[in-house]
Amino acid sequence: MKNQMMKHNPMGKMANSLIQLACPKNISALWSFGSLLGLCLITQILTGIFLAMFYIPNIYQAFDSAIYISRDVNFGWLIRSIHANSASMFFICIYTHTGRGIYYSSHQMKETWMVGVTLLLITILTAFLGYVLPWGQMSFWAATVITNLLSAIPYLGSTIVNWIWGGFSVSNATLTRFYALHFLFPFLISALSLMHIIFLHQSGSSNPLGLNSNNETMKFHIYFSAKDLIGVILLWIMLGSVVLLKPNLLIDPENFIPANPLVTPTHIQPEWYFLPMYAILRSIPNKLGGVLALIMSIAILYFLPMMNKPITKSASMNPKNKIAFWLLVTNFIVLMWIGSKPVESPFEEIGQIMTVTYFSIYMIMSKN
């Protein structure tokens, strides 16, 4: 009966395709980050739904409603904290997942890679929209700074910015539409994730040796589901420890002050996961140039399949790419640090050097 269901029922067939999926025998724990990202997405959607029941997208009530959730809703503080900190976990997983893809040349699976980069971009956008919603000082000023970047577009810039704001400054209309889009985008991410998985299942996973993945395969369930479960527990421990022991560890103190358009914080900076891109943006003295560099810092991943066609897929077999990859990781961390610093010497110069290095490393990797 069970087998019949799995074979003939469309839902059963879908589930069966996952359970019976042939996976390369030798994939390491780094391949678990895909499923962890799925877990993060589900966590965000579930907690987000509960938060949406109490949140009020109005500039006069948004901050108070967030406080209301934390103080007066049963376990509201827990749900809010999970939602805020799970976003950080999401980015830890997404950066590791992308890094693994670069190291093992997963970008050779073009369709999967392209959808993946699109997912990364939309996730970044969703996280930014969500950061604005508590309507604290940093929320407001982050929204102002980031939306203003579009004014660098020649001729149409200021018109587009006003269109996005729904007025002549970041205002109630901006908050309302940001909330609507923040609610909508996770569904888009879910759909794209499904596409990502479909493409992945067509080509099959890559593997640490970079050899043909069809040589030695095993069923996804029970072997890889068991392996992924360890990752799930570790992620829960990490998330749970932050949420229950240091829930405000990654939250800027400025965001505990209600948004005030008349008082600019001394030091505006985004969440930690956007700091490398922010550092790249500030390293270019020209506004349009900075915006283009910011976009290219992520969009360069779209070009990786065309740029990088290594002889050996795995960087562990390719000393040049191995060194280049670890330089890229170091560079990314240094950029993250620079993004949290004021724009002054020597941080400015370090940021500029790191920005040039960031893009150069991709070029080095593209040469065989």
Add this chain to the structure above:
Amino acid sequence: MAAWSPFKKIAASLFGVTGATAAFTVYNLEKRPLKAAELLLHPPAYEWAHNKVFGSFDAASLRRGYLVYKNVCKQCHSIKYLAFREMVGVFMTEEEAKAEAAEVDIVDGPDDTGEMFERPGKLSDKLPMPYRNDEEARFANNGALPPDLSYIVLARHGGEDYVFSLLTGYCDPPEGFDLKDGLHYNPYFAGGAIGMAQALFPGIYEYADGTPAPVSQLAKDVTEFLAWIAQPELNTRKEMAIKFLMVMTFLLPSVYYWKRFKWAPIKNLKIEFRPPKPPARDQTGTATLKFRKGIPKLRLTDQIYKTLQTE
């Protein structure tokens, strides 16, 4: 372990030196101010019991801190997000909290005639604000707006350490410091000149529980109270953390063992090549291998057999 080649030794040395230099540079850039304008006195790190991994609030200190707030800070600062009911079971009994609430007059209404009226406070009421609006607060404080204290501990870099240091850090300005009228010198405040005058003095308040009340004790108690307001869930959260980590301590090894158990046959799979036994030979010395049905018999000559053996 094989000895390293000279190239590897040089590479490792270079890596070590570069890493150490980078770490030293980063440390210094992080810790030391780069410009004279940044010469702001950073608060020292104090050991707050509730900030320890599994630490909780000191209920007696919270009770004393509330009294300091009520008698000193309340004249200018609001705590608009705190309701009297939140104190019940933390540092007050229900009766005490009800009595505390009843002390204040709350504007309610409108009544049946459409008029607003005043009534004694109830547990569900929030703490009353000292001023009707920000403008009145500014007018009464020489243009400076006393901030709401509900989230002050979380809204300032340095948290409790900053608030405590600010309250205890008033002193005379250094030589040459231009302090405007109506401002007070405090090295922990950005810029040094703060609108709030020193509020805590020795003996300004006597605790009913007999605790001596020097400035440091008053400041410690009120800071702890403010920390509690900003995160009233802290005690519950830490309790939950202990339970959560206990479950996880059991769950992680269990799942790890289960995974190892499932993977054991795969991990222990041994692949080896076993050369075939020499087949029987007929009188002419030719060996015949038997294969599955449908596949023609392979006749092996000595030469082919030897080749197979070698490979």
